[in-house]
Amino acid sequence: MRLVPAPLLVREQAGDPFVVTARTTVTVTADPAQVALGVLAAEALSRVSGSTVEVRYREVAEPTQPGDVALLVDPTLRAEQYRLDVATDRVEVVAGSPEGLTHGLATLHQVLRPLDGTFAAWPVHVEDEPAYAWRGLSVDVARHFFGADDLRVVVELMAAYKLNVLHLHLSDDQGWRLAIPSRPELTARSGNSAVDGDPGGFFTTEEYEALVAYASARGVRVVPEIDVPGHVNAALHAYGELTPSGEPTDVYTGIEVGFSRLHADLPATEPFLRDVFGDVAAVTPGDYVHIGGDEVLTMEREEYARLVAMAGDAVRAAGKQVVGWQEIATVPIEPGTVVQYWDTRMDPAPLVAAAKAGARLLMSPGSKAYLDMKYDAQTALGLEWAGHIELRDAYEWEPTTLVPGLPEGSVIGVEATVWTETLRSLDDLMTMLLPRLAAVAEVAWTPRERRDWDDFATRVAGHGPYWDAEGLAWYPSPQVDWH
Numbered sequence: 001m002r003l004v005p006a007p008l009l010v011r012e013q014a015g016d017p018f019v020v021t022a023r024t025t026v027t028v029t030a031d032p033a034q035v036a037l038g039v040l041a042a043e044a045l046s047r048v049s050g051s052t053v054e055v056r057y058r059e060v061a062e063p064t065q066p067g068d069v070a071l072l073v074d075p076t077l078r079a080e081q082y083r084l085d086v087a088t089d090r091v092e093v094v095a096g097s098p099e100g101l102t103h104g105l106a107t108l109h110q111v112l113r114p115l116d117g118t119f120a121a122w123p124v125h126v127e128d129e130p131a132y133a134w135r136g137l138s139v140d141v142a143r144h145f146f147g148a149d150d151l152r153v154v155v156e157l158m159a160a161y162k163l164n165v166l167h168l169h170l171s172d173d174q175g176w177r178l179a180i181p182s183r184p185e186l187t188a189r190s191g192n193s194a195v196d197g198d199p200g201g202f203f204t205t206e207e208y209e210a211l212v213a214y215a216s217a218r219g220v221r222v223v224p225e226i227d228v229p230g231h232v233n234a235a236l237h238a239y240g241e242l243t244p245s246g247e248p249t250d251v252y253t254g255i256e257v258g259f260s261r262l263h264a265d266l267p268a269t270e271p272f273l274r275d276v277f278g279d280v281a282a283v284t285p286g287d288y289v290h291i292g293g294d295e296v297l298t299m300e301r302e303e304y305a306r307l308v309a310m311a312g313d314a315v316r317a318a319g320k321q322v323v324g325w326q327e328i329a330t331v332p333i334e335p336g337t338v339v340q341y342w343d344t345r346m347d348p349a350p351l352v353a354a355a356k357a358g359a360r361l362l363m364s365p366g367s368k369a370y371l372d373m374k375y376d377a378q379t380a381l382g383l384e385w386a387g388h389i390e391l392r393d394a395y396e397w398e399p400t401t402l403v404p405g406l407p408e409g410s411v412i413g414v415e416a417t418v419w420t421e422t423l424r425s426l427d428d429l430m431t432m433l434l435p436r437l438a439a440v441a442e443v444a445w446t447p448r449e450r451r452d453w454d455d456f457a458t459r460v461a462g463h464g465p466y467w468d469a470e471g472l473a474w475y476p477s478p479q480v481d482w483h
């Protein structure tokens with residue numbers, strides 16, 4: 001059985017396979033989250049098997065029956081903990097919450113295979129739970145725009161590998177990608193530009209909320225990022241009041257970083273931050289909003305500190321918790337702030353100090369988890385500043401010891417990123433994500449003791465046909481025998 005990420009415990013059982021037929025029924029209790037999941041599960045089973053699988057309501061105390069794919073919530077389990085039991089006559093997925101059920105269903109999906117014109121799963125008992133609560137993928141929709149159709153494909157892929165946070169980089173020098181009702185010029189003037197003069201685009205409030213709901217139904221939370229105080233040319237192009245001259249800047253379609261900035265002393269700056277983060281928080285059901293904070297190369301530390309504090313205050317005033325890139329650890333931040341490690345070239349001392357002072361760390365090391373890096377010198381797409389990242393590089397690293405001296409328990413998660421300076425289409429994006437996203441997902445889910453490269457390489461080899469069946473582009477890494 002080729003499960004990725006590797007579960008904590010897998011016990012194969014004797015017996016004939018469970019076969020999906022027109023009599024297979026997904027059963028759920030009346031909890032709306034379970035009903036929604038039941039419908040998705042039935043749709044997925046119908047799609048793979050060609051039989052119409054229906055959903056049936058089941059009393060909480062009612063025993064499961066032959067033919068059932070039963071979804072059960074057991075409050076004695078932790079939220080993301082799940083159990084999957086495939087027997088010859090029924091399937092039971094038990095979890096601590098609907099989120100946990102999405103993981104059990106993802107595992108069920110991986111154990112199903114084609115059999116005699118339908119789909120079947122061999123009897124198995126799985127017990128499982130993630131190592132980290134935050135298992136993310138950050139997608140840069142600012143350099144090139146990826147719309148809701150593309151991101152729904154990304155969400156499906158994330159859910160298949162039990163990733164639960166979609167971090168969207170919604171603004172940068174080249175474009176602004178989310179409508180902000182209090183600041184309409186952001187998308188009106190900066191929504192349609194992109195790198196190289198390629199077509200841009202942006203999310204209306206309604207499109208964005210629909211995407212957030214789509215992700216949520218699949219166990220994926222969206223964390224929006226508005227990058228300040230650098231990476232702001234799109235904002236300066238839309239609102240001249242944010243520049244010292246009062247004049248809007250020109251559109252920027254190159255791929256340099258570090259040149260644009262907000263100004264702490266301009267009277268328009270703080271109201272801008274309040275309005276933008278307030279409106280972003282209003283379309284964010286989750287707890288977190290990302291303020292960026294990276295690569296501000298033209299500012300003294302003191303002004304940078306003031307702007308990071310202003311952005312953080314705006315996020316907290318809107319009722320959300322703050323996430324920022326590694327650089328924010330060089331200035332005072334509130335305890336509990338989530339700091340995202342990325343630049344393996346930078347002195348890690350401020351990060352370690354911030355963690356000791358109560359910051360929570362999200363690990364996105366450029367040399368391992370930056371999936372916009374080329375696989376090797378021959379890769380047509382991607383960048384190389386953090387080196388080449390072959391599949392094995394993306395797999396073989398340990399989040400807690402990568403940076404020496406981190407206090408126990410300070411790492412809350414792992415996040416892959418994909419920046420899109422060179423990526424224009426969903427195929428481009430997928431070619432960089434697959435197979436490496438599966439590797440980072442296993443680093444995020446499976447504890448170190450159970451991770452093994454050779455074993456992973458054997459398991460992931462079974463996923464190529466699944467990606468092909470889904471029509472996803474992928475890179476056939478020579479490190480795996482894809483047969």
Ligand code: TNX
Binds near residue numbers: 257
């Ligand atoms: C660094 S990662 C950046 C991005 C680039 C990326 C390209 C980070 C916080 N900043 O602006 O797109 O490298 O790999």
